[in-house]
Amino acid sequence: MKDIMLDERTKRVLCAVVESYIEKPEPVGSRYIMKKYGFDVCSATIRNIMSDLEDEGFLFQPHTSAGRMPTDRAYRFYVNYIFQESIRSQSEEIKRYIESLTKRLRKLRNDMNSLFLETTQSLSQFTKYLGLALLPETDKTTLHRVDFIKFRDDLVIAVVVNDKGIVKNKIIKAYPGITQQELNSLADFVNSKYQGKAFEEIREDLFTRIKREKIFWDKLISKILKMCQQALYFSREDLYISGLYNIMHLPDFSDIEKLREIAKTIQDRHILIKLFESISEEDEIKIIIGDENPFEELRNLSIIASPYKEKDKSLGVIALVGPKRMDYQRAIMLVNAFAKSLTETLSE
Amino acid sequence: MKDIMLDERTKRVLCAVVESYIEKPEPVGSRYIMKKYGFDVCSATIRNIMSDLEDEGFLFQPHTSAGRMPTDRAYRFYVNYIFQESIRSQSEEIKRYIESLTKRLRKLRNDMNSLFLETTQSLSQFTKYLGLALLPETDKTTLHRVDFIKFRDDLVIAVVVNDKGIVKNKIIKAYPGITQQELNSLADFVNSKYQGKAFEEIREDLFTRIKREKIFWDKLISKILKMCQQALYFSREDLYISGLYNIMHLPDFSDIEKLREIAKTIQDRHILIKLFESISEEDEIKIIIGDENPFEELRNLSIIASPYKEKDKSLGVIALVGPKRMDYQRAIMLVNAFAKSLTETLSE
DNA sequence: TGTTAGCACTTAAATATCTGGAGTGCTAAA
DNA sequence: TTTAGCACTCCAGATATTTAAGTGCTAACA
Secondary structure, eight states: OOOOOOOOOHHHHHHHHHHHHHHSSOOOHHHHHHHTTTSSSOHHHHHHHHHHHTTTTSSEEETTSSBBOOHHHHHHHHHHHHHHHHHOOOOOOHHHHHHHHHHHHHTTTOOOHHHHHHHHHHHEEEEEEEEEOOOGGGSSSBEEEEEEOOOOOEEEEEEEETTEEEEEEEEEETTTTHHHHHHHHHHHHHHHHHHSHHHHHHHHHHHHHHHHHHHOOOOOHHHHHHHHHHTTOOOOEEEEEEHHHHHSGGGGGGGGHHHHHHHHHHOHHHHHHHHHHHHHSSSSSSSEEEEOSSGGTTTEEEEEEEEEETEEEEEEEEEEESSSSSHHHHHHHHHHHHHHHHHHHOOO | OOOOOOHHHHHHHHHHHHHHHHOOOOOHHHHHHHHHTOOOHHHHHHHHHHHHHHHHSSSEOOSSTBEEEEOOOHHHHHHHHHHHHHHHHHHHHHHHHHHHHHHHHTTTTTTHHHHHHHHHHHHHHHHSSEEEEEOOGGGGGGEEEEEEEEOOOTTTEEEEEEOOOOOEEEEEOOOOOHHHHHHHHHHHHHHHHHHTTTTTHHHHHHHHHHHHHHSSOOOOHHHHHHHHHHTTOOOOOEEEEOOOOTTTTTTOSHHHHHHHHHHHHHHOHHHHHHHHHHHSSSSEEEEEEGGGGGGGGGTHHHEEEEEETTEEEEEEEEEEEEEESSHHHHHHEEEHHHHHHHHHHHOO
């Protein structure tokens, strides 16, 4: 839906309504707007403007003779209106906060898990919304080292460390009678050949080898290579979520039904993971308001998400999830600043 | 508080009130008890009995002229009363369920994470309470293998696999210039010397070596040994919690304040971990009702917890956490059966 | 033509009032 | 010791009543 041309005063009224509603979730009246936001026309005029805005689908009344509340469209307009301002300027409070945060994050740069836990917790604590972080996708990192550990029978535990220091492990089936010796040489082979290479590249290389082996050589080797290939693939499932307790204090989630929705969202992480995976491809901070969400389950929420990077290569996403009646200005500032801070920390 | 002698009929009335309240959380009246539970005395008699029970602290009235509700003491009496019955007999429904569960669990016995996730999820799904599991304590398991991986600067990632196939990793500080070669031989040394030994034993052995080295020999070796010791110690923090969404559907948690409490409990896992650690030392299933809980934060809840073992050695705990108005019979049966099932699976 | 003052009208939310019913406690008789 | 009977209590739900916020509309005004 394209933006209709609104004259300056109408825009100001619209933003005033949105801001007032963000501050306090109650229908906003014309007189209140006039006085609080210093308009020097009388309330009837504001009333006319609000009526027009209702016709355009920016506002609605919960019932006749009540004040008006913003629609998703109004939030979208508002966000577009303040966006530039939000990512450019930072309040003194936030500036100081970010500074101290960056220091703390730097100390954790060698321990990804603590790093992202701290990030999501801080995000949530500072906004009272849910703070989320999708860890760097394994496929966007490079292999640091792999170890194969014989476990039981024909099982092998593959322990993979990437260049970010994230350790993953996977249980894979080998063949009966495989020895730790054999596994050691296999690991040596993989490490010497592939250390520092991207996972996808490695898997592809293994693939061509498998093909070759299959046609000309040993079936056993082909099997082992396949095992390696398996060991080096990880689906994305590392999503940190902090702040359930915080979000429960918002009036927007004061009724059980809404809380259940949130709980379900947190439980079914894969939806959020899918969403954030798509966002991690984006270049900039992304704001998804209510209805705009591709996933129906999330249409009662707003999401501010930003990729974080390592030298221009997007690794993952951090985000805030909150009510549509969100303090967008603050949320955008923060997510943006956090993403920058993380990017810096990771690019060092 | 010791049990007061109650005559048989009084006991029956008390249990009836508790069961009625468990079934439906509303004050229970004398006439209702009489009819529903087939007493062949008139309601006035029941009334007198209930009045006596109130004097003894088993029941209370939310207000004069209302029915009565059980106190924590009543729940405790009830649980003691039905306990033997609960762990001995099993309903057909549960029997069949446990059978199919055991089959499923057996398939996962090589993958502890999936095993315990499945366990807690099933526990919760079947009861609508929170299903919890504390993973086997590292110190109760033995070392299967350790690997030291040089990471950045003077950092080393220690990857430790225990005999349960649980992989843990830890970032430790070595000294600048340490090489992967050195780390490999160190790992070889530890593996050949300590594989199959209990972690505590290993750490102790290392401790005596450190002492010896410190006095007579190389400071460097002493430092390395210390590093090993560090690498082989893990504080307990693996607690699985499933079913937040389920528990939100109980009428007991229909108001926000109570939900917040639950959310806080889930967030501050260390309290639960502490509690379960102490329970894992017990030999049998343990039932903690409301007030009995050593931690104040949990006094609005009831907890049914049982250690699971490997050949008589207690490894960890599984548990149900729910409202005090819990279906104890069912909960006890289930936790007991699950623990047995796990014990079997792990002892194979 | 846009703005304003004024007023009737609408609606939800808060408050007060009433009523039925569930359940008790007590007493006196069996 | 149990029972029948009855007065009494208190909540919950239904029904009015009031209050306050806010609108929409009209007619006058700049």
